[in-house]
Amino acid sequence: MSTPTRRVDAREKVTGAARYGADRTSPDLAHAVFAVSTIGKGRVVNVDTAAAEAVPGVLTVLTRIDPAELGSPGFVMGGGYGFQSLQPLTDDRIAYRGQPIALVVADTLVAATEAANLVRAEYEAEPVTSDLDAEGAETLVQEEAIPLPFLADIVVGDADAAFAGSAVRIEETYELPRQHQVPMELIGGVVEWRGDTLVVHEGTQNAGALRGGLAKQLGMDPAKIEIIAPYTGGGFGQKNSLQPHVGPLALAARRLGRPIKFVMPRTQTFHQASFRPASRHLVRLGADETGRLLAAVHEVDQQTSRHDLFPSMSTEITSRLYGIGHFRGRQRLVRTDVQTPGFMRAPFEHPAAFAFESAVDELAYAVGQDPVALRLANDTDVDPVTGQPFSSRYLAECLRRGADMFGWAGRTHEPRSMRASDGSRIGWGVASGVYPASVAPAVARLTATSEGKVTVGVDGHEMGQGIRTAITLLISEDLSVGVDDVTVDVGDTRVAPQHLTAGSWGTATALQAVHAALRELRKHLNVADSDPVDVGAAVAATGQTSVEVEATTIAPGQPPEIIERSRAGLVAFAGPVYPGFTAFSFIAHFVEVRIEPTTRRIRVPRVVSVADCGRVASPVTAASQVRGAVVWGIGASLRERSEVDPRFGGFANATMEEYPIPVNADIGEIEVGFVDKPDPMLNPVGVKGLGEVAMVGVAAAIGNAVFHATGRRLRRLPIRIEDVL
Amino acid sequence: MRPFSYAAPATLAEAVTALAESGPGTKILAGGTTLYDLMKLDIEAPPAVVDIHRLAEIAAVDTTRPGEFSFGAGARMADVADDPVVRRDFPALAESLAKAASQQLRNMATVGGNLLQRTRCGYFRGGPVFPCNKREPGSGCSALGGLDRGHALFGGGDACVATYPGDWAIALLAFDAVVDVIGPRGARTVAIADLHVEPGDTPQREHTLAGDELIVRIRVPVTPSGRGSTYHKIRDRESYAFALVSVAAGVAFDDRGVVEDCRIALGGVATRPWRAPAAERVMIGERLTEATARRAGEVAFAGARPGTGNAFKIELGVRAVADALRIAGERAVR
Numbered sequence A: 001m002s003t004p005t006r007r008v009d010a011r012e013k014v015t016g017a018a019r020y021g022a023d024r025t026s027p028d029l030a031h032a033v034f035a036v037s038t039i040g041k042g043r044v045v046n047v048d049t050a051a052a053e054a055v056p057g058v059l060t061v062l063t064r065i066d067p068a069e070l071g072s073p074g075f076v077m078g079g080g081y082g083f084q085s086l087q088p089l090t091d092d093r094i095a096y097r098g099q100p101i102a103l104v105v106a107d108t109l110v111a112a113t114e115a116a117n118l119v120r121a122e123y124e125a126e127p128v129t130s131d132l133d134a135e136g137a138e139t140l141v142q143e144e145a146i147p148l149p150f151l152a153d154i155v156v157g158d159a160d161a162a163f164a165g166s167a168v169r170i171e172e173t174y175e176l177p178r179q180h181q182v183p184m185e186l187i188g189g190v191v192e193w194r195g196d197t198l199v200v201h202e203g204t205q206n207a208g209a210l211r212g213g214l215a216k217q218l219g220m221d222p223a224k225i226e227i228i229a230p231y232t233g234g235g236f237g238q239k240n241s242l243q244p245h246v247g248p249l250a251l252a253a254r255r256l257g258r259p260i261k262f263v264m265p266r267t268q269t270f271h272q273a274s275f276r277p278a279s280r281h282l283v284r285l286g287a288d289e290t291g292r293l294l295a296a297v298h299e300v301d302q303q304t305s306r307h308d309l310f311p312s313m314s315t316e317i318t319s320r321l322y323g324i325g326h327f328r329g330r331q332r333l334v335r336t337d338v339q340t341p342g343f344m345r346a347p348f349e350h351p352a353a354f355a356f357e358s359a360v361d362e363l364a365y366a367v368g369q370d371p372v373a374l375r376l377a378n379d380t381d382v383d384p385v386t387g388q389p390f391s392s393r394y395l396a397e398c399l400r401r402g403a404d405m406f407g408w409a410g411r412t413h414e415p416r417s418m419r420a421s422d423g424s425r426i427g428w429g430v431a432s433g434v435y436p437a438s439v440a441p442a443v444a445r446l447t448a449t450s451e452g453k454v455t456v457g458v459d460g461h462e463m464g465q466g467i468r469t470a471i472t473l474l475i476s477e478d479l480s481v482g483v484d485d486v487t488v489d490v491g492d493t494r495v496a497p498q499h500l501t502a503g504s505w506g507t508a509t510a511l512q513a514v515h516a517a518l519r520e521l522r523k524h525l526n527v528a529d530s531d532p533v534d535v536g537a538a539v540a541a542t543g544q545t546s547v548e549v550e551a552t553t554i555a556p557g558q559p560p561e562i563i564e565r566s567r568a569g570l571v572a573f574a575g576p577v578y579p580g581f582t583a584f585s586f587i588a589h590f591v592e593v594r595i596e597p598t599t600r601r602i603r604v605p606r607v608v609s610v611a612d613c614g615r616v617a618s619p620v621t622a623a624s625q626v627r628g629a630v631v632w633g634i635g636a637s638l639r640e641r642s643e644v645d646p647r648f649g650g651f652a653n654a655t656m657e658e659y660p661i662p663v664n665a666d667i668g669e670i671e672v673g674f675v676d677k678p679d680p681m682l683n684p685v686g687v688k689g690l691g692e693v694a695m696v697g698v699a700a701a702i703g704n705a706v707f708h709a710t711g712r713r714l715r716r717l718p719i720r721i722e723d724v725l
Numbered sequence B: 001m002r003p004f005s006y007a008a009p010a011t012l013a014e015a016v017t018a019l020a021e022s023g024p025g026t027k028i029l030a031g032g033t034t035l036y037d038l039m040k041l042d043i044e045a046p047p048a049v050v051d052i053h054r055l056a057e058i059a060a061v062d063t064t065r066p067g068e069f070s071f072g073a074g075a076r077m078a079d080v081a082d083d084p085v086v087r088r089d090f091p092a093l094a095e096s097l098a099k100a101a102s103q104q105l106r107n108m109a110t111v112g113g114n115l116l117q118r119t120r121c122g123y124f125r126g127g128p129v130f131p132c133n134k135r136e137p138g139s140g141c142s143a144l145g146g147l148d149r150g151h152a153l154f155g156g157g158d159a160c161v162a163t164y165p166g167d168w169a170i171a172l173l174a175f176d177a178v179v180d181v182i183g184p185r186g187a188r189t190v191a192i193a194d195l196h197v198e199p200g201d202t203p204q205r206e207h208t209l210a211g212d213e214l215i216v217r218i219r220v221p222v223t224p225s226g227r228g229s230t231y232h233k234i235r236d237r238e239s240y241a242f243a244l245v246s247v248a249a250g251v252a253f254d255d256r257g258v259v260e261d262c263r264i265a266l267g268g269v270a271t272r273p274w275r276a277p278a279a280e281r282v283m284i285g286e287r288l289t290e291a292t293a294r295r296a297g298e299v300a301f302a303g304a305r306p307g308t309g310n311a312f313k314i315e316l317g318v319r320a321v322a323d324a325l326r327i328a329g330e331r332a333v334r
């Protein structure tokens, strides 16, 4: 089979044929808009809806819902379904600016918007706490606040003693800002009742949680809820759970007997959904004079909300980057007045790697070692935390190949030693990235017809990462059928439980289930386990027009019952530590920055990234994942910061114009390489994750390059023009 | 957005009549990229709108007459930015438009509407959450003591430090442009230098036109320093961002290579388009060197009054002036 040069749904997307949640219009559609709190904390005393209700076309203005009618969805990281536990409109408490205080439904979007603007509220305001060090911030030790084994501090050996006894010591603090995911597709969709069945069309990474959460909130049988999300226009973690607008919309749609469309305005997406919390990282590295790492301490303070504890898992990766004999992690959570923060592409790993990999670069300079050589010298085959082997680990090869592709040998070590003909300072930086290779339970139902068509319904969500393409390729290659003869249904609770697709486990999870279903199919068709199959003929030979098979797969070491958690819409993944081995993906990034001689604009003309993600399941979309992650890394380290004015809370630059994601003109050449060696232990398809590891370390490589160019070590992101003037 | 009445007159004369007859608060609508935006944010709420976007009468660009370029107020930003004659003879003008907004916005927005765009101050645009004297006179200024990285170093006061955001007016100011205006009381010509005002105690008042006055065209005297000019814009990303600091600069040399005309205006750092005449005087009679250009930059920023987060723009601005003069000098005919 020839490998397609484009994603299988490219044409649908480009021509607009792909239908996203909000595209599901119908003639009797009503439109919803939320009015939101203008204070950052306190109580809403009175909501005046008279003027709003008087707007022609307004159908209803809802300001309070009885908690008996709409309960809390529970927090997704606390055994629940919601991005936060707090369900707005169910009491008078205001926990953050931008919290909904009224839901307006009208015949038209214009009327709903106008009416929402006319909702007036009286508040009792309280002082707002926004920053990690602000008065009113409450700091908790994570392992005490959430006593779950996987959130406990990682301790190996005696890092403090080994650090104290080290000949070379690095100790620095790194700060990372709040950031937002800003996916192209806004949050929202269409909610409708078909008889007593609730149908939700909404872009999501977790249709299962929408169903499970709505069942819980509304006291419904989950069998009476359908979530349909064939396409998600970017999630990046922001769409990984049930959002609090859906429950109120379901109630309003039932009362009005009409489908309701809701598209959250961009500014509200900054306030009514998760974001990357602010974090601060203290890193201590102890080494000998050659740069051999002996001890590391990584202490993290990470922002959370008052109402939920969004945990940090920063040290899961920093304890595995290198073979360090003594490691001590400590993760603390800081409560502030904000919506609950959450997962945003490489949620902990991007900040943690910025801190740790900057510190490693500082060590390289402290001992006068080349930063690539120092990393290679500290590589390990054994997981230092568990003592188990890694299922596969090609970080050293990523570093070596990347250095080759980049031309690293031409680098001069001294900071400020490289200069372009126009006088710009040139800086070359490197950093490693690692990310856990997790797997979740999945169900795949495969149908083959006597016409030679194959359809699969499977756990997974297509949010642009290319899961549909990867699944199509697997089937096409396995059975030798054309890609056009394969149909993939994902993101739909009618075909599979639809466990959360996140944490870079999506492809491995779906492919292993589809692979198992293909084995089932071959049994049913009575064909050998690996040869090409004439599917149409083989189906016809069974005397039927179609054959349907089903397979359920789980992660290594999981009990079979785990699938029930997934069916309930709960998070049920496993990894990166499995019985007998530990699994991570790896990457090395090489970055060139150029800094103008006078006005000091920082440019990134080229990046080389080489990844070890196991077998590359879909070359086109895999390379695209890496390029996208590098672009994001450039934004995350040189531009993006969600600004907060602590007097008001909320977010100040909450538009695409003001929140400075990079534009095309900011991006130079990005060269991507893959080790492409199957992981033999994790699953039969040999696939690990890619989407997030691709971003881990980009920021550190950029910061290290800025140091190389300027001699200035910048430990706070984003690095902006004022930092290098 | 609130309901409003809408009229689309077919001729300029009808437009003037429509404006004369409509009540207070009526707004002229050109490309709508500022006006609709602010209406959606509920910051502008005009009861009536007079749409001039399709008036061909005021959309012409004329670069053929000696001594003067004329730009109809309704000409699209993109068309002027791409005009080959403007690009050759007046790069600062073309660049100020090309480096503004995005291609989509430039295709829609007009060079007349551009002049009257309103500040991007987040407290102004953020609505009732934030006190803002410009939006709600007397309510206070949240930018004082707040997030002021983008705010003004010049022309601000206790009432307001919001930056004038546009690029085009900066270039026009450097080259002594004028605008021709028409209204129910007749036609008049206003120097661009007299169009915008500092906030003083009335930051809600941003310019000197009456509500029923319509900009018909913008005229710019053609000078040698126009050919030797640039619009140098420093921003947080390479496109689609307002200026942190921008400099419109023009230079002309005499036959000995001494600067005989110099133009410097600053954007992104003042409450209105900001000319730097003292800095221009530094250059006149001197050779353009790294040292004199730097000196001009220092003089241009001498009176800057920073807040808490924008002091870096002084040094950045000094360097941007020096770079702009160098680029302009390279283009000037010697």
Ligand SMILES: Cc1cc2nc3c(=O)[nH]c(=O)nc-3n(C[C@H](O)[C@H](O)[C@H](O)COP(=O)(O)OP(=O)(O)OC[C@H]3O[C@@H](n4cnc5c(N)ncnc54)[C@H](O)[C@@H]3O)c2cc1C
Binding pocket: A657, B027, B028, B029, B030, B031, B032, B033, B034, B035, B036, B037, B052, B073, B074, B077, B099, B100, B101, B102, B105, B108, B109, B110, B111, B112, B113, B114, B115, B116, B117, B165, B166, B167, B168, B213, B214, B215, B216, B240, B241, B242, B243
């Ligand atoms: C996301 C974004 C980014 C932007 N970035 C930049 C940038 O980097 N640099 C920059 O310079 N600009 C930028 N802009 C602003 C943009 O250039 C202006 O919105 C545009 O030029 C306004 O022109 P318009 O024709 O759309 O005006 P309108 O929105 O139609 O009108 C603007 C104002 O001018 C008045 N008006 C319009 N025409 C006339 C007339 N003939 N006579 C009298 N009054 C009139 C209107 O009543 C209104 O008050 C940006 C805008 C957006 C939305």
